[in-house]
Amino acid sequence: YQKSWRSTAKNYLSATQNLMGKYATDTFYANKLNSLIATYQLTRFDEPKVSVSHAMMTLSEIPLEYRQDIRFPMYNGLNYNTSGSYEADQCTWYVFNRVAQLGGRVGDYMGNGADWHTNGQLLGYQTSSVPKVGYVISFKQGVAGYHPLYGHVAFVEAVGDEGVLISEGDASYVNYRIIPNEIALSSGVGYVAPK
Numbered sequence: 001y002q003k004s005w006r007s008t009a010k011n012y013l014s015a016t017q018n019l020m021g022k023y024a025t026d027t028f029y030a031n032k033l034n035s036l037i038a039t040y041q042l043t044r045f046d047e048p049k050v051s052v053s054h055a056m057m058t059l060s061e062i063p064l065e066y067r068q069d070i071r072f073p074m075y076n077g078l079n080y081n082t083s084g085s086y087e088a089d090q091c092t093w094y095v096f097n098r099v100a101q102l103g104g105r106v107g108d109y110m111g112n113g114a115d116w117h118t119n120g121q122l123l124g125y126q127t128s129s130v131p132k133v134g135y136v137i138s139f140k141q142g143v144a145g146y147h148p149l150y151g152h153v154a155f156v157e158a159v160g161d162e163g164v165l166i167s168e169g170d171a172s173y174v175n176y177r178i179i180p181n182e183i184a185l186s187s188g189v190g191y192v193a194p195k
Contacts, residue, residue, distance in 0.1 A: 012037055056175045066165040066178065069158040071133065075167065075174050076101055083108045088171035091153050092116075095136055098155045098167065104194030106136065114141050114151020117190025126193040131156055131164045131184050135191040143188035144179060156191070 002008050004023065009015035016030040016037075026032070037043060059067075059074065079088070080100035085108040086093035092113060099106050107123055110116045116138035121127050131137065139152040146152035154166035157176065164184040167176050183189065 012043060056177055058175060062165065062176055063178070066158045066160050069133075069160065070165070072102055072157065075169070079171070081108070085109055090170055091168055093171065094167075094169040094174070095153045095155050099136065099194045102134070102194075104134070106192070106194050110153075112150040113138060113146070113153035116153050116192055120190075120192035125195060128191040128193070129185070129187075129189075131159050131191055132193070133157065133159055135193050137164065137166055137179070137184075138190050138192060140188045140190075143186075144183050 004015050004018040006012055006015050009018065013030075013034060016033040019033070020027070020030050024030075062070075075094075075098055078097065078101065080097050081093060086096050092110065095116075096106055096108075096110075106116075106125075107119070110119050110123075116136055117127055118138075120136075120138075128135065133156055135156045137154050137156050139146045139154075141151045142148040143151070152168070154168040154177075156164055157167050158165040160178070163178045163180040165176060165178055167174055169175060179189075
């Protein structure tokens, strides 16, 4: 029955289809399961749970293949968030200021990190599912080990063959991570172009 396991099947459709005539006598069993999976968006649990917490690095630790593609200056540490809409110890504060430092603009009230992609769409920002240098990356809740309620937001510094180099921080630190393509190209993240 391994072909009916989601972990070994090509996708959930083939897993449910494999149950037909072997383990389920109801001729509509696969259709019923597929309907439940779609209704409750159960495929969201198929995303790999990969924690990137171990991948934190300083600028000097970034692999050369990414470091050579960094085209922006380092974050200058200035606070451009004059409205005070983002708390200084949050990822949203850093991204707002990183974008402003480079001459871009994002809204003062984009919400929690997980909300930036959706709110960006609603506010007329160009959004994408494909990473681009200079874009903001918004992580849905719990993706890549980030906060299960608030998600996360970071800045795309470089895009490589194996993943995306992001910078993240707050008022007291900046660090870098490489987000592997299995996450960077998944439905668990979205990208927002600053205006």
